[in-house]
Amino acid sequence: MSSAPPPLRGQGQPPPLPGQRQAPSGQRQAPSGQRQAPYGQGQAPSGPQQRGPAGGPPPLPPQVPQRQGQQNPYGQQNPYGNSAAPPPLPEPAAGERNPYGNSAAPPPLPESAAMSEPDLMPEPDRLPDPGRLPDPAALHHTERTRTYPCRACGGNLVYDAASTGMRCPHCGETQPVVGVEGAVGRHDLRSSMAALTQARRESTTRLVGGDREKEVVCQACGGHTTFTGTLTAVRCPYCNTPVQRDDLQDAETRLAVDGVLPIRVPEKDAREHIDKWIKSRWFAPNEFKTYRTLGSFSSIYLAYFSYFTDTTTQYHGRRGDNYTVTVGSGDNRRTETRTRWRSVSGTVHNQFRDLASLANTGLDQERVAKLEPWPVTEAAPYSAQFIAGHLSRTYDRDAQQTFDEVARPLINGAIEHTIRGDIGGDKQDITGMQTRFHFLDFSHLLMPVWLLTVTYQQKPYQVFINGTTGEVQGERPYSAIKIALAVIGGLIVLGVIIALFYFFG
Secondary structure, eight states: OOOOOOOOTTOSSOOOOTTOOOOOTTSOOOOBSBOOOGGGOSSOOSSSOOOOGGGOOOOOOSOOOOOTTOOOTTSSOOTTTTSSSOOOOOOOOTTOOOTTTTSSSOOOOOOOOOOOOOOOOOOOOOOOOOOSOOOOOEEETTTTEEEOBOTTTSOBOEEETTTTEEEOTTTOOEEOOOSOOSOOOOEEHHHHHHHHHHHHHHOOOOOSSTTOEEEEEOTTTOOEEEEETTEEEEEOTTTOOEEEEOTTTTOTTSOOOOEEOOOOSOHHHHHHHHHHHHHTOTTSOHHHHTHHHHSEEEEEEEEEEEEEEEEEEEEEEEEEEEEEEEEOOGGGOEEEEEEEEEEEEEEEEEEEEEEEEEOOOSSOHHHHHTTOOOOGGGOEEOOGGGGTTSEEEOOSSOHHHHIIIIIHHHHHHHHHHHHHHHHOSSEEEEEEEEEEEEEEEEEEEEEEEEEEEEEETTEEEEEEEETTTOOEEEOOOOOHHHHHHHHHHHHHHHHHHHHHHHHHO
C-alpha cells in the first residue's frame, strides 16, 4: 500500500473534490440522516473500510477525466493543473469585446432602486357569527333530566358563585356559562292564564303539586332519585350528583321560567353570615348553635313572579283638618283637639315595576319577605347552567294566584298611600276607590336563597340568607334555662343595690 499523499499548504487534509462540501476545520462532516457512504457514492464498498495512517482520510476515489499536461499533487492528474485554484477566464478572441471591460473581474452589481412602501393588506372579512352556543349539558331523554359532566375528570360541574361560571369541585376545571343572551321575557297575565287554563282542561297529566312524586334513575350511579312536591333540581342521595328535571320547562300545563338571578354569595360567606347571626342571639339554646350537625344547610332557588303595571285610581273619601278649642272653666279649663271633616274625591296614577312576589308555600312568608329588595333588573335569561349544583323549586301558586294573594295587597297598599298624600290634611278617610290596570305583565323568575333548617324539640326553625345581598332573616328558639338564669341574675343585682341603699343610703 502506498503512503498517504502530502497535505496541501496550510491544510491537514486534501481539498474537496468537485461537488463535495468542505467540512469545518477540526470537525468531521456530519452524516445526513444516515452514515454517508465514502467517495460520495450511494453505497459503501464491500469489505472493511480503509483509512489512511493516523486516522487520515480514506483513499482517493478513482481518477476523474484529466486534462493533458496537468499533474495532481497526489500522483494523479489535477483537472485544474498544478495549482489548487481554477484556471483564469479565457481571453476574448481577436476583435471580440470583453463583456467585463478591461478588468477580468465582473463589474459590480448596479445599485438597487429605492423600493416603494408596499400597499396595505386589505382588512379581512369578519368571521360569521356562530350563533348561540349550545348548552353543554348531558341530556338523559329517557328520564327527561340533565347533568353537567366535567370534560376534564368526568365529575359534575356546578355553578360557582365566586367565579360566576361552571366549576368542577373535584379537579377545579372551569368553563363559562354559554348561550345566555337577550332579555328576560314578559307576558300578559290575562292571555297567559287563559291559555294555561285551556291547556289544563285538555291535559290529564299532573306534573307537580300536592303529593305528586317523580322518580328517576341517576345516570351516574344507577340509584333512584325522587322529586317530591315542586322540587325541580336535587342531588342524588347516593352519589351526590346534581340532577335537574327538564319536563317542566316545556310543559304546556306549566308556566316556563323566564329568568334567573344567579347566586352571588358563596357557601363560605353564607356560613359566616349564619355564624354571626346565631352568635348574636344570646338566649338561643346551645344545641341550636350546633346547627352544622343538627340542621341542613343548602342553596335553593325559589320561584317568584315579578309584575309590571300602570294603574289609574278614582277615589272618594274625607279630609280631616285638626283645630283646637278651649273648653271648661276654672280648674276644669282645658284645650281639646277636634277634627273638621269635608268630602273629597280625586284621581291618582301609580307605576309598578319589578314587583317580586314569592310563589312558593311551606316557608316562613314573613321572613322571606324581609329578604327584599331583590335586584330584579340584574336577572339573566333562564339557563339551567345557573341551577347546576343547587336545589330549585317551581311555583306552588300560579301567576294569577300569586298576584291575587301576594302582589295585589302590596299594590293596594301603595295606591292607598298615594291617595292619602293626594287628600292631604291631618287625617284621611278613604270610603271607596276604583282601580284600572292599563296593562299587567309578569315574568317567572328564580331567586337564590341559602336556607338553614334546624329541628329543635320537634319544631323546625328556618333561617334565610338572600343569595345576592347576604341579608339574614330567620327564627330561633329560646332557652328557658338561659332566660331563668338571666332573671335570677337580675334579681340578685337588684337585691344588692337595694341592700347597699338601705345600709349606706
